[in-house]
Amino acid sequence: MINKLVGKIQKLDAPIVVGLDPMLSYIPEHVVKKAFAEYGETIEGACEAVWQYNKAIVDATYDLIPAVKPQIAMYEQFGVEGLKVFQKTVDYCKSKDLVVIGDIKRGDIGSTSTAYAVGHLGGVEIGGKKIKTFNEDFVTVNPYLGTDGVKPFMDVCKEEKTGIFVLVKTSNKSSGEFQDQLVDGRPLYEIVGEHVAKWGEELMGDSYSYVGAVVGATYPEMGKVLRKLMPKTYILVPGYGAQGGKAADLVPYFNEDGLGAIVNSSRGIIAAYKQEKYASFGAEHFADASRQAVIDMIEDINGALKAAR
Amino acid sequence: MINKLVGKIQKLDAPIVVGLDPMLSYIPEHVVKKAFAEYGETIEGACEAVWQYNKAIVDATYDLIPAVKPQIAMYEQFGVEGLKVFQKTVDYCKSKDLVVIGDIKRGDIGSTSTAYAVGHLGGVEIGGKKIKTFNEDFVTVNPYLGTDGVKPFMDVCKEEKTGIFVLVKTSNKSSGEFQDQLVDGRPLYEIVGEHVAKWGEELMGDSYSYVGAVVGATYPEMGKVLRKLMPKTYILVPGYGAQGGKAADLVPYFNEDGLGAIVNSSRGIIAAYKQEKYASFGAEHFADASRQAVIDMIEDINGALKAAR
Numbered sequence: 043m044i045n046k047l048v049g050k051i052q053k054l055d056a057p058i059v060v061g062l063d064p065m066l067s068y069i070p071e072h073v074v075k076k077a078f079a080e081y082g083e084t085i086e087g088a089c090e091a092v093w094q095y096n097k098a099i100v101d102a103t104y105d106l107i108p109a110v111k112p113q114i115a116m117y118e119q120f121g122v123e124g125l126k127v128f129q130k131t132v133d134y135c136k137s138k139d140l141v142v143i144g145d146i147k148r149g150d151i152g153s154t155s156t157a158y159a160v161g162h163l164g165g166v167e168i169g170g171k172k173i174k175t176f177n178e179d180f181v182t183v184n185p186y187l188g189t190d191g192v193k194p195f196m197d198v199c200k201e202e203k204t205g206i207f208v209l210v211k212t213s214n215k216s217s218g219e220f221q222d223q224l225v226d227g228r229p230l231y232e233i234v235g236e237h238v239a240k241w242g243e244e245l246m247g248d249s250y251s252y253v254g255a256v257v258g259a260t261y262p263e264m265g266k267v268l269r270k271l272m273p274k275t276y277i278l279v280p281g282y283g284a285q286g287g288k289a290a291d292l293v294p295y296f297n298e299d300g301l302g303a304i305v306n307s308s309r310g311i312i313a314a315y316k317q318e319k320y321a322s323f324g325a326e327h328f329a330d331a332s333r334q335a336v337i338d339m340i341e342d343i344n345g346a347l348k349a350a351r
Numbered sequence: 352m353i354n355k356l357v358g359k360i361q362k363l364d365a366p367i368v369v370g371l372d373p374m375l376s377y378i379p380e381h382v383v384k385k386a387f388a389e390y391g392e393t394i395e396g397a398c399e400a401v402w403q404y405n406k407a408i409v410d411a412t413y414d415l416i417p418a419v420k421p422q423i424a425m426y427e428q429f430g431v432e433g434l435k436v437f438q439k440t441v442d443y444c445k446s447k448d449l450v451v452i453g454d455i456k457r458g459d460i461g462s463t464s465t466a467y468a469v470g471h472l473g474g475v476e477i478g479g480k481k482i483k484t485f486n487e488d489f490v491t492v493n494p495y496l497g498t499d500g501v502k503p504f505m506d507v508c509k510e511e512k513t514g515i516f517v518l519v520k521t522s523n524k525s526s527g528e529f530q531d532q533l534v535d536g537r538p539l540y541e542i543v544g545e546h547v548a549k550w551g552e553e554l555m556g557d558s559y560s561y562v563g564a565v566v567g568a569t570y571p572e573m574g575k576v577l578r579k580l581m582p583k584t585y586i587l588v589p590g591y592g593a594q595g596g597k598a599a600d601l602v603p604y605f606n607e608d609g610l611g612a613i614v615n616s617s618r619g620i621i622a623a624y625k626q627e628k629y630a631s632f633g634a635e636h637f638a639d640a641s642r643q644a645v646i647d648m649i650e651d652i653n654g655a656l657k658a659a660r
Contacts, residue, residue, distance in 0.1 A: 083479075125430075157422075157424035216497030220542065
């Protein structure tokens with residue numbers, strides 16, 4: 043799946059991923075109203091609004107982008123009904139040939155990590171048959187529990203050719219509280235990064251590993267160091283746009299081959315119609331605003347990459 | 352909810368929690384066969400087996416125990432159908448007045464952590480109403496992202512009187528890879544423990560905080576240090592029994608008042624019938640074996656506590 047992701051990024055010349063993190067407050071009023079009219083002001087109504095919103099954005103952007111990254115928390119908050127929409131979204135995106143990165147940040151140990159892995163990246167065995175459920179192509183994984191927590195994901199990835207992105211340095215302000223603590227003069231995130239590189243060696247695709255890393259756009263100096271520590275690791279970069287990361291800051295996350303990083307934007311794309319820049323589209327045409335925001339984001343990042351090389 | 356948990360532990364004289372982590376391989380053949388006969392060798396069949404297994408164990412033990420800890424991964428592996436059984440299990444346990452600790456190990460930032468928190472510990476707002484979905488009393492939280500990741504859970508806990516247990520030192524072998532790294536001569540888990548104690552001060556119940564900690568039974572020396580660092584923190588202790596932790600090792604996790612820790616056993620209770628010790632019950636009476644294992648576990652731990660004081 044890493045080969046497919048790299049191939050799609052090259053073909054589309056678009057090292058970006060759209061974060062499908064549909065907060066109710068992002069969804070245009072007319073979409074919410076229609077869903078509530080049909081299902082009431084209920085969980086079902088909210089979930090229908092989320093689904094229609096997602097579908098419109100995917101329909102308007104899928105030909106431009108290699109991948110989407112649905113954030114499962116935004117679905118899980120609606121309980122079982124929300125997770126139905128998560129699954130429907132994953133399935134729909136896959137039907138459009140998009141690579142799906144489930145942003146689930148799971149992490150446990152042994153058989154528990156295996157359970158998450160088969161549920162999201164493989165299939166659960168029942169009566170000798172393997173049955174796929176959520177079926178993403180990649181998921182994000184939390185490394186705090188160490189190799190015991192990550193290896194079960196890797197075992198499933200190996201069999202299924204699916205992949206993971208391990209949290210190394212996150213984009214939020216307080217990420218430093220634990221991640222930046224100095225161990226023998228080096229920050230913890232570097233030690234995590236070294237483990238990611240080592241784990242990745244066991245699961246190589248053609249040029250990059252099936253084990254990727256998450257490194258926030260908001261810390262470009264750290265991105266530079268981590269890029270060198272993990273040369274064969276694809277870096278998923280959150281924090282561009284709404285969280286403050288700029289295109290020029292992203293250059294150090296890429297390798298000389300122009301590959302090695304995929305930049306996420308969530309709110310900046312899916313709620314583009316709320317920005318002054320795209321206000322002329324109007325809420326009715328929110329999906330067209332998202333398409334324009336995708337075009338602009340690709341241009342912004344590719345421009346910065348070209349200027350730097 | 353921490354007051355309720357402490358009260359139930361005192362009333363039952365049982366500082367234990369039963370982990371409802373139903374792997375298919377634990378479930379007696381007659382339960383699985385019956386479910387498959389009704390629903391086929393399908394996700395629905397497996398989920399029905401899990402539900403009947405859980406229900407029988409809860410029915411046989413609920414009067415002896417203060418709390419249960421369903422591990423969501425074991426349900427999530429079956430996708431949406433599995434999560435229906437997770438919800439059904441939570442609801443059923445609450446109807447039996449058990450305190451429910453959702454072992455979800457979630458952790459993200461900002462609005463994403465809020466989404467997890469409202470989905471599991473509060474309620475999601477739709478059209479001005481708050482609607483509860485998974486509705487546990489406590490959940491486990493991963494601290495790797497720092498205060499930004501934990502605070503949104505605390506905000507929901509404050510409003511709802513629900514609580515969290517933050518991973519500090521986990522019970523698995525490779526937990527030391529990152530958690531034990533020395534920062535100015537002190538292991539990272541101590542620094543995390545200090546944060547937990549500090550976060551907890553903001554959310555105090557009568558004698559303990561709504562912010563608890565997870566510290567594995569397999570590292571009693573570390574448990575001793577962490578007990579002192581976090582005097583008002585309830586410690587959830589995994590790793591007893593099947594993972595190798597012994598009752599005598601657990602003494603340092605408790606305070607002088609005999610409170611402050613709750614010990615989890617999953618496989619040791621729910622699959623007790625598979626142990627030689629309980630083989631005489633037979634697979635047919637697996638739930639009775641679980642009840643006897645609960646009685647023995649309480650006696651084992653209380654015995655060790657009395658011997659040490």
